[in-house]
Amino acid sequence: MQTYILRRILLMIPTLLGAVTLIFLIMRLLPGDVALYILGSDESSEMNREALQRIRSELGLDQPLIVQYGEWVWKALRFDFGNSYWTRQPVIEELGRRYPMTASLAFLSLLLGTLIAIPIGVLSAIRQDTFIDYGARIFSIAGLSIPSFWLAILIILGLVHYFRWLPPLDYAPFWVDPWLNFKQLVFPALVTGYRLSAIGARMTRSSVLEVLREDYVRTARAKGARELVVVLKHALKNALLPVITIIGIELLVLFGGLIVVETVFTIPGIGRFLVDAITHRDYPSIQALVFVFAAFVLVINLLVDIVYAILDPRIRYA
């Protein structure tokens, strides 16, 4: 197992490098650069070629691609992601300022998603083909079908229309002001958590249904165990394995949702930073974010595999 983990960690290095190289090239293929933005995003601006050239030169954009790439990789190895072309602040500081919001939102989404998914999935399974089951299935199919940006706008409009209320404009990390943080993030988390709960509920339902037909469940019932004990202790525990896997994978998809939700709810997190960075062709920020996201994906994948092995001792990696 240890050898397996070590090998996986070593394999992360070329994967990360590949992801960053790819995004480096893709971004440079897009027409336009940040100098055009610095000179003014509005058409009225007097385009001044001399000024454009000066800004490009200041930012190193006039260097050959290979030089730009080499410099970036060399600095990134020392965790120096450079300065944002747009905000002109160190990218690492920009990330540090924003990650608490995104992390809190991701955690809350995961929590809400899981808390909703498992009870609904179990209920749907043990009341198969009843109105409860139909309701739960409608809930989960809707969760998979509704785009998160649409749901987010609907929630905003609903809150304003019916309650004349919206999450506050102030922001605070959870450890500074938990109540403010909760008020700020609960609705965005519901949006992102809904999709997660839909997938989780569907997976829980099918998994529990499968397990409920197993011999050991029949044996538990034959022993006279109460239905609640049978479901929670014998069925659910074993049914959770694929659910955890799918939630792990969906956590990565969740980050895509966070980008949309942070933009619509105006949350100053990493997702919104990425959108702004792409709009402004802010290469250092985009590359750093892709690096962080790619590292995150790899770590999550590794963790899922490890948890899988812990939950099912029969699983061993070569």
Next chain:
Amino acid sequence: MCRFAQQKFPPVAAYTLGIVGHSWVLALGLLLFTMSPSFPAENPHAGGIIVWAVHESLPSFDLHFDTSYIVTQPIAPLYNGLITQDVYNDGEIIPDLAERWEIAEDNTQITFFLRTGVKFHDGSDFSCADAQYSLDKLADRKRASPTYATIFEEVYASSTCRDDFTLIVSLKRPSAVIMTMLSGAQAVMMKKGITEGADRKNAKFLVGTGPFKFKSYTPGVDFQAERNPKYWKPGLPFIDGYRAVVMSDLTKIFASFRARQLTMTGIGRHLERPEAEILTREFPDAVVAIGPRATWDNFVMNVSKPPFNDRRVRKAVALGTDREKMIDIAVEGWGLLGGFIGPHTPFALPLDDLKQHHQFAPDMEDRRTEAKRLLVEAGYVNGLEVEYQVRRGPLYERGALSRQDDLKKVGINLKIMLLDTAANRDRHEKNDFQVYTAPSSVAMDDPDLYYARYTCDAPSNFGRYCNPAFDQLFDQQSRIFDVAKRAEITRQMERILLEDLPDDRGYYWRSSMGYWNRVKNWPPLLATTVYNYGKFERVWCQSSECM
């Protein structure tokens, strides 16, 4: 017909300068007027915080360098200019840090007499050296916005200090635009050496003499400022401070306003007609303000390449475009017909004159027939296909669709290509386009700013239009201070453009915003309110509550 209260469309204020330019006595009169502001009968209440939305984080704190509204709106109240525009009086030019000024007979020298006893937020005294430094900085493309500096340095030669409170500005040539530029929100007086002493991204950079002081800035969240208790205008400002919140989504902005998290949707922005109707229907204490705006939709044709190097094709475009329909579709009726200069300015052709030109005639069928004839005459018997670059965004896309539909009827098939801002500008810079639409605007209502883009060598002349006769008139009008005389020339220039058609004007936008009626003494919307809105100097909130 719009059912919201129309605000008075002002003549362009800056041009009263023409009178001032020849009589400093009048300038003194204006000074006296400014020093005794007329407030409403109710006594202003002190206190309250004004909150509004801007759609992006501030790229820097340097108002000389970043002149977009995103920077101007939150930063301008921290400063004063030498002169400013009276937003309560049609934008007339009035004294600010300069108590008065004199313009030399030959119009190439302006002497500013500065106020004494004015202090920067850090406690240091404001003097002529600061003003001189600021003007030099504004004319330096490395330290100021290249956009601004390009125009400013064309006119500004140098400045010298006769003493600590007398600044003499020398001009390269007589120019009416100089005073307009100096009264603009960007021409603020900074402390000498500030650029060399502090990074323009650092809050230490924000040392001004204005009614508000820097309080905090959180990128992606907000910019906050607080009242300057030692402001040189005693008793002002009334409010305790303000907060510009970063919100990129219009739905969120409007929702936040309805939830009373914002005092105003934006300054001269962020309110469209459907939302305005909701406000008037459901919120009796909301005020919907609309006014003119120095922003327009245009269809820029590349006259250096076929097919638009043929004037007949350009004319066919102008004839085939149904502007009134476009106003209905793109901005739901909130637009104005206009030619090549803001119709709200005294320099534009009156609408009746404009309608004498065939492309503004009401009979669309007749126009289409003529457009088809012109295309055939130009050799496009079977019509033509054109790649049409459009900047992404619902406002631009809706107008583009309307135009696409119109031009199809005369045989011009526009293939719309949606591009984001950077890609769009990249193509323009490389002259890699046939035709494009993007919003254009001027930060100051001056003919120089409207017309510079049509002069042969202008860097922003993306369409490559060139007419030496036009350039000659441009140079001529730029030297004239008298509004009426200048307008005679600018109207001649507009007639030339209406014939040559370097681009086709769709419509002029209107500025609009919503705010709560607790906010008192908010100025009427002018065409450049998004930049010049009076720095909250005389605005107050009923019972110190702004929402």
